[in-house]
Amino acid sequence: SVDDELKDSGSDPSLNAKKRLTFCVEGNISVGKSTFLQRIANETIELRDLVEIVPEPVAKWQDIGPDHFNILDAFYSEPQRYAYTFQNYVFVTRLMQEKESASGVKPLRLMERSVFSDRMVFVRAVHEAKWMSEMEISIYDSWFDPVVSALPGLVPDGFIYLRASPDTCHKRMMLRKRAEEGGVSLKYLQDLHEKHESWLLPFESGDHGVLSVSKPSLHMDNTLHPDIKDRVFYLEGNH
Numbered sequence: 001s002v003d004d005e006l007k008d009s010g011s012d013p014s015l016n017a018k019k020r021l022t023f024c025v026e027g028n029i030s031v032g033k034s035t036f037l038q039r040i041a042n043e044t045i046e047l048r049d050l051v052e053i054v055p056e057p058v059a060k061w062q063d064i065g066p067d068h069f070n071i072l073d074a075f076y077s078e079p080q081r082y083a084y085t086f087q088n089y090v091f092v093t094r095l096m097q098e099k100e101s102a103s104g105v106k107p108l109r110l111m112e113r114s115v116f117s118d119r120m121v122f123v124r125a126v127h128e129a130k131w132m133s134e135m136e137i138s139i140y141d142s143w144f145d146p147v148v149s150a151l152p153g154l155v156p157d158g159f160i161y162l163r164a165s166p167d168t169c170h171k172r173m174m175l176r177k178r179a180e181e182g183g184v185s186l187k188y189l190q191d192l193h194e195k196h197e198s199w200l201l202p203f204e205s206g207d208h209g210v211l212s213v214s215k216p217s218l219h220m221d222n223t224l225h226p227d228i229k230d231r232v233f234y235l236e237g238n239h
């Protein structure tokens with residue numbers, strides 16, 4: 001009945017969440033997502049009051065429990081053993097991060113990455129590399145959609161794609177020297193780049209302007225959420 005519908009919509013947290021916008025910043029390893037977010041956070045007092053920044057929980061992956069386990073390091077050292085465990089933990093920490101920032105009052109929330117890049121870029125990559133077995137990816141998929149559907153806060157209003165060549169990302173990665181990433185190859189960054197491209201810009205090819213806004217549709221395989229189709233914005237810096 002109409003009454004029931006009203007009641008339902010009243011209890012739908014996604015409707016309340018619509019009061020403010022959430023965008024997720026995506027892009028290859030080392031492209032500059034954190035720098036981009038920090039710049040926005042520090043740019044002007046006006047922006048600081050408007051935008052809540054939610055950085056990626058990398059530190060949580062590097063220091064777990066009283067024994068200070070580092071799952072990021074374990075993953076890169078033994079990818080076949082730890083890819084599933086790591087991706088599972090990445091998801092859980094994102095969920096915690098989302099919950100922590102859910103009650104914020106600033107009208108715009110910018111988050112570093114999302115559960116969608118986890119699935120569309122990294123899980124794909126580790127599965128293709130045979131670091132995640134058929135059984136493990138089936139397990140991941142069996143909970144991914146139901147859990148995301150139950151938690152509308154994980155579904156952003158749009159994505160901001162920071163786009164640079166794999167070469168540029170590789171140079172930046174070498175410069176920053178994050179200890180765990182010593183063995184990450186240019187080839188791996190090229191794979192991740194292709195996966196970002198086919199996910200976020202499936203119909204695009206060739207060169208783009210310095211700052212472009214486009215609306216390609218989101219290619220998500222069987223992953224749901226038609227409501228975030230057509231909401232990809234991409235920024236290109238120096239290649």
Ligand code: TTP
Pocket residue numbers: 027028029030031032033034035056058072087090113117118122123181
């Ligand atoms: P990124 O999420 O790409 O973060 P970054 O610090 O490289 O971003 P930027 O320099 O643009 O600010 O990756 C962090 C590390 O975690 C990187 O080594 C890749 C790894 N990773 C995975 O292996 N699987 C995942 O699902 C995610 C999200 C990251």
